[in-house]
Amino acid sequence: RRRLSVWRYRELLPVRGEPVSLQEGGTPLYHLKNIGKELGIPELYAKHEGMNPTGSFKDRGMTVGVSMARELGMTSVACASTGNTSASLAAYAAKASIPCIVLLPAGKVAIGKVAQALMHGARVISIRGNFDKALEMVHELCISQGLYLLNSVNPYRLEGQKTIGFEAIDQLGGEVPDRMVLPVGNAGNISAVYKGLRELEALGFIDRLPMMTGIQAAGSQPVVKAIEQNLDVLVPESAPETVATAIRIGAPVNAEKALVAIRATGGTAASVTDEEILAMQRDLARKEGIGVEPASAASVAGIRKLAELGLIDRDERIVCVVTGHLLKDPETVVRQCEPPIEIDADLHSLLSASR
Numbered sequence: 630r631r632r633l634s635v636w637r638y639r640e641l642l643p644v645r646g647e648p649v650s651l652q653e654g655g656t657p658l659y660h661l662k663n664i665g666k667e668l669g670i671p672e673l674y675a676k677h678e679g680m681n682p683t684g685s686f687k688d689r690g691m692t693v694g695v696s697m698a699r700e701l702g703m704t705s706v707a708c709a710s711t712g713n714t715s716a717s718l719a720a721y722a723a724k725a726s727i728p729c730i731v732l733l734p735a736g737k738v739a740i741g742k743v744a745q746a747l748m749h750g751a752r753v754i755s756i757r758g759n760f761d762k763a764l765e766m767v768h769e770l771c772i773s774q775g776l777y778l779l780n781s782v783n784p785y786r787l788e789g790q791k792t793i794g795f796e797a798i799d800q801l802g803g804e805v806p807d808r809m810v811l812p813v814g815n816a817g818n819i820s821a822v823y824k825g826l827r828e829l830e831a832l833g834f835i836d837r838l839p840m841m842t843g844i845q846a847a848g849s850q851p852v853v854k855a856i857e858q859n860l861d862v863l864v865p866e867s868a869p870e871t872v873a874t875a876i877r878i879g880a881p882v883n884a885e886k887a888l889v890a891i892r893a894t895g896g897t898a899a900s901v902t903d904e905e906i907l908a909m910q911r912d913l914a915r916k917e918g919i920g921v922e923p924a925s926a927a928s929v930a931g932i933r934k935l936a937e938l939g940l941i942d943r944d945e946r947i948v949c950v951v952t953g954h955l956l957k958d959p960e961t962v963v964r965q966c967e968p969p970i971e972i973d974a975d976l977h978s979l980l981s982a983s984r
């Protein structure tokens with residue numbers, strides 16, 4: 630019996646040789662009993678992808694992507710990132726001893742992610758522009774310099790991320806959830822999970838698919854608009870804005886795949902405000918003990934909103950993917966919270982402060 634991990638499913642992954650692995654995957658599936666009770670959804674779960682080696686689901690894609698880079702003899706890898714992709718690529722490239730360049734939107738990346746990319750030894754370049762601009766530029770860089778691009782346009786990234794759905798079903802004892810909910814930025818993750826579930830269906834492991842549900846920030850919701858307006862091609866947003874900087878993406882490269890995933894499964898897409906995201910980040914931490922970064926809370930905030938709109942059957946079994954760890958964006962957390970109480974080091978002060 631193989632441990633719950635990305636490579637438990639190696640027969641469904643493209644890597645032939647020994648993978649570049651940091652023991653990714655095998656993340657907890659938490660039963661959200663308290664929030665579920667509040668929403669009247671007894672079977673509400675969160676798959677905590679922040680419990681991966683670099684603290685986000687990106688590790689699942691990078692273990693496959695960097696393994697393939699090595700198998701293909703690539704001598705250098707690159708990506709543009711809102712932060713987590715760069716943190717993960719830096720770590721896996723370090724593990725594989727392959728030089729790595731990452732492009733970040735200047736001033737818009739959570740400090741924990743920058744720290745990771747720097748410490749893992751990537752060449753970190755800040756672009757005076759948003760993620761979409763950085764992605765454009767890293768394409769040009771890779772073409773002109775022959776670097777291997779590991780954004781989610783690279784299909785090997787999505788191969789690894791398929792395993793989120795595989796694990797969730799294993800953790801539910803083989804049961805397929807009625808709905809899987811993911812925060813959507815570049816739309817790679819929702820597309821990857823859908824692809825994997827289609828493969829399980831084709832192999833006869835499952836006989837139905839969950840309703841794939843994508844949640845975006847109100848200030849950055851091109852996929853939601855395409856669903857609402859029944860478009861086949863997305864209208865990019867030129868100035869996406871949200872406190873959830875991980876999903877501050879106006880022109881998602883995997884949008885068409887995400888629209889298929891949502892429509893083919895009778896799913897939906899919805900947006901939540903920054904306030905709703907931050908409120909859910911707090912609730913997950915204080916009512917369930919689960920620490921996530923803002924973008925990750927969007928999936929559960931989306932379910933709260935859909936439930937309030939009466940669009941969720943209370944007996945649905947729902948898995949929300951919470952995609953990154955709380956520690957990624959400590960500055961946003963500190964801004965939201967009352968500061969620590971500072972006192973003189975005497976018992977009297979302590980007693981009055983602790984009341």
Ligand SMILES: Cc1ncc(COP(=O)(O)O)c(/C=C/C(=O)C(=O)O)c1O
Binds near residue numbers: 712812922953
């Ligand atoms: C915490 C977190 N939650 C959700 C998403 C959205 O996933 P996709 O819809 O597959 O993009 C991201 C994406 C991050 C990047 O795109 C990047 O790191 O460059 C994320 O970091």
